[in-house]
Amino acid sequence: MKLVVTHSPHIKTPDTTKRIMTDVLIALIPASISAVVNFGWRAFLLMAVSILTAMLTESILKNYKHGLGHALQPGNIFGDGSSAVTGLILAHILTPLLPLWMAVIGAFLAIFVGKHVFGGIGQNSFNPALVGRAALLAAFPLYMTQWILPIDSLAGATSLVTGEGSYLMLFLGRIGGCIGETSALAIILGGLYLLYRGHISWHIPTAYLGSTALISALLGTDPLFAVLAGGVAYGAIFMATDMVTTPMTPKGQLVFGLGCGLITVIIREFGGLPEGVMYSILIMNALTPLIDKIMQPRLFGGGVSA
Amino acid sequence: MTSATFKGGIHPPEYKGKTEHLAIQRMSVPDKVYVPMVQHIGAPCKPLVKAGDLVLTGQKIGEIGGFVSAPVHASISGKVKRVTERDVVSGQTAVCVEIESDGEDKWVEGCDLNRKLEDLEPDQIIEIIKEAGITGLGGAGFPTYVKLLPPKDVKIDSVILNGAECEPFLTCDHRLMVEESAKVVDGLRALMKALKVTSGYVAIEDNKPDAIAKVKEATAGFDNIQVVSLQTKYPQGGEKQIIDAVLGREVPSGKLSMYAGVVVNNVHTAVAVAEAVRTGRPLIERVLTVSGSGANKPQNLLVRIGTLMSDVIEYAGGVSEKTAKLVVSAPMTGFAQYHLDFPVEKRIAGIVAFLEGEVDLLPESPCIRCGRCVEACPIHLLPTKLDKLSRLKRYEEAAKYHILDCISCGTCTYVCPARRHLIHSIDIGKQEVRALMRG
Known part of the structure; x- marks a missing residue:
């Protein structure tokens, strides 16, 4: 009998980082299907290239000390699954016309600059996929803002620019936009799965979408259109809920969501860009340590007199 | 009926099914015991016997070593073989009195009295509990009599018996509440009288409906004792959590x-108190749950203190x-x-x-800031922050983040x-x- 001796507790939750990341990938399946249905094989290639680049970049950065052969083993390429999540999310927030080599650069920068420069998983301040997208937008602004409409593939602007699109079209994603963020239906399905699995809580999505709708309405925009069009639904459910770069306490998460909504609408209504989701989340990412510091839970027995 | 609880906590699998319906079995008196002189929080006992002495069951063999301490007693009758340091459960060593059984299990005098609680004064009850070597049997092992002597400026108004038994696998308290419900209530009444308080509670997690029913039956006629149903949740049996759940006090x-x-106090402690008060019998045995998928015959066993765990496991059918653990x-x-x-010690359940x-031997990986530890912490701390500060040896900062409240x-x-x-x-x-604060 060989006995293992460790510190307590001796039983653990079945959840692991890898399982959480795998669940996020599962939650992204509906949006991925919607991407292919609406934008065809190019969307598929973008996702494949982005995921692969992200996974290889991460595996090499993590394992290069043990040699390239070690880094290229399938198990190590997938690793904890977090790089695949970053790669897929980055692809979802790219335009369908983007040249594939640009997606490769974006995914590489997302993992390298967005994550490993800070020290790898858990250490990064900013959402890596958004860092990748911000870099691409800065480097290739024209390519990053070419839009097509689904199916007929005519050149066109996103619905936020045109202000067009029936609710049903917005819901199904049959509108112009980034490949993964057009279908509210697919996003909601993924969000419900993450809620069910306990990997996200309602706080950030509700605060983000709620504040976006409310502030838009105050400024005279149709609130339902405001949350269905553009990238806010995708951002609220898949990016503003990233565990690493958002506050840990429910109160902090509400503040984070409210801030995202406010900045998104300000950029949309008054800024020079049609969409403000990316910068709103990045700005709130930067504020997360501060929010965590201020919004600490009340100590049990704190402030209670003897 | 809704059950009381606290904020935070988790619900791990309970694993109690294997033993919760099995009546407590009495293990036969072992051939030898090693009675440790420290089985409690506080000062170690001073041994009262030496090699060659003859002792009787229930005879005091370790004298109290300070204010926070509790005497220990021989758990079998026979001859003291030696008094020596040996391995104990904590992974450290302690002085133990090794007794070889004479096979007769002869008890010391004064262990078969028939005292009535009504005839005893609070001071007498406290003295009985102290002399019986009763310590918290829930796990911490705090000497019970010390809790009954609060400083002058502290006003105690309630006694709670902790029957939560929120740890997975354990069913010893559960079985005691079902089988010895009268003693549970007697013990509570003795504790209440010792503290001169008029409200008593027995708090039991709602995964033990049979225990709740039995204890309710036993409390019939005592208007000042209430049975409280608690939500099944870990760590519901934590002292602070149970007080919050039962009385809404932090x-x-x-x-x-x-x-x-x-x-x-733990319900097992109350049973020991009831026995000491009525019969004069000191604490020399306790109930253990032997369980887990590796146990050949999971069961609840009444075991003499000082019995080697290897003997207990052998008696219980082996593993x-x-x-693997x-x-x-x-x-x-x-x-x-x-x-x-x-x-076996008093505090082993x-x-x-x-x-x-x-x-689970998965390696440690970096924190992904999921916040689950923050959400689950029953004290509302930031465990991941404390973890980082502690590893960085930034202890003063950790103190500001209330590490000592953990x-x-x-x-x-x-x-x-x-x-x-x-x-x-x-x-x-x-x-x-703590070391920093001591200077």
Whole structure:
């Protein structure tokens, strides 16, 4: 009998980082299907290239000390699954016309600059996929803002620019936009799965979408259109809920969501860009340590007199 | 009926099904025992016997070693073979009195009295509990009589009996509440009388409806005792959590629970109190749960203190060859053992054998800030922050983040998907902060 001796507790939750990341990938399946249905094989290639680049970049950065052969083993390429999540999310927030080599650069920068420069998983301040997208937008602004409409593939602007699109079209994603963020239906399905699995809580999505709708309405925009069009639904459910770069306490998460909504609408209504989701989340990412510091839970027995 | 609870906590699998319906079996008197002189929080006892002495069951063999201490008694009759240091459950060594049985189990005088609570004064009850060597049998092992002598400025108004038994696998308290419900209530009444309080509570998790029913039956006629149903949740049996659930009071940060006006005792402790008060019998045996998939015959056993755990396991049918981890007393806060050559103590509530494949040996990975530890912490701390500060040896900062309020329940570590050894590094941080404060 060989006995293992460790510190307590001796039983653990079945959840692991890898399982959480795998669940996020599962939650992204509906949006991925919607991407292919609406934008065809190019969307598929973008996702494949982005995921692969992200996974290889991460595996090499993590394992290069043990040699390239070690880094290229399938198990190590997938690793904890977090790089695949970053790669897929980055692809979802790219335009369908983007040249594939640009997606490769974006995914590489997302993992390298967005994550490993800070020290790898858990250490990064900013959402890596958004860092990748911000870099691409800065480097290739024209390519990053070419839009097509689904199916007929005519050149066109996103619905936020045109202000067009029936609710049903917005819901199904049959509108112009980034490949993964057009279908509210697919996003909601993924969000419900993450809620069910306990990997996200309602706080950030509700605060983000709620504040976006409310502030838009105050400024005279149709609130339902405001949350269905553009990238806010995708951002609220898949990016503003990233565990690493958002506050840990429910109160902090509400503040984070409210801030995202406010900045998104300000950029949309008054800024020079049609969409403000990316910068709103990045700005709130930067504020997360501060929010965590201020919004600490009340100590049990704190402030209670003897 | 809704059940009371606290904010935070977790619900790990209960694993109680194997033993919760099995009546307590009495283990035969062992051939030899090793009675440790420290089985409690506080000063070690001074041995009263030496090699060659003859002792009777129930005879005091260790004298109290300070204000916070509790005497120990011979758990079998026979000859003292030696008084020597040996391995004990904590992984450290302690002075133990080795007694070889004479096979007769002859009791010392004064252990078959028939005293009535009505005839005893509070001071007498406290003296009886002190002399009987009764300590908290829930796991912490705090001498019970000390809790009954609060400082003058503290006003106690309630006694809570802790029947939560929130640790997975354990069913010894559950069985005692079902089988000895009258003694549970007698013990509570003795504790209430000793403290001169008029409200008593027996708080039981709602996964033990039979225990709730039995104790309710036993409290019939005592209007000042209430049975409270608690939500099944870990760590519901934590002292601060149970006080919050039952009375809605928060124990002030950094203070003992008596500063919330409450004394909490385990139900097993109450049974020991009831026996000592009525018969005069000291604490020389307790109930253990032997369980886990590695245990050949899971059961609840009444065992003499000082019996070697290897003898207990052998009597209980042994453990599987494929056992990969042996945990005393229970999986959330217990100690993993590398052998079974240690004596049963007052504070050991069970032993759980895990098989290969049930032992999670995943390596530690970086914190992904999921916040589950923060959400689950029953004290509302930031376990991941404390973990980092402790590893960086930034102890003064850790103190500002209330590291000393941590109750070491292990909840944070249970929920951590990155398998951070949170409670391990927080425990180290607590020791260092205490050392700093001592100067």
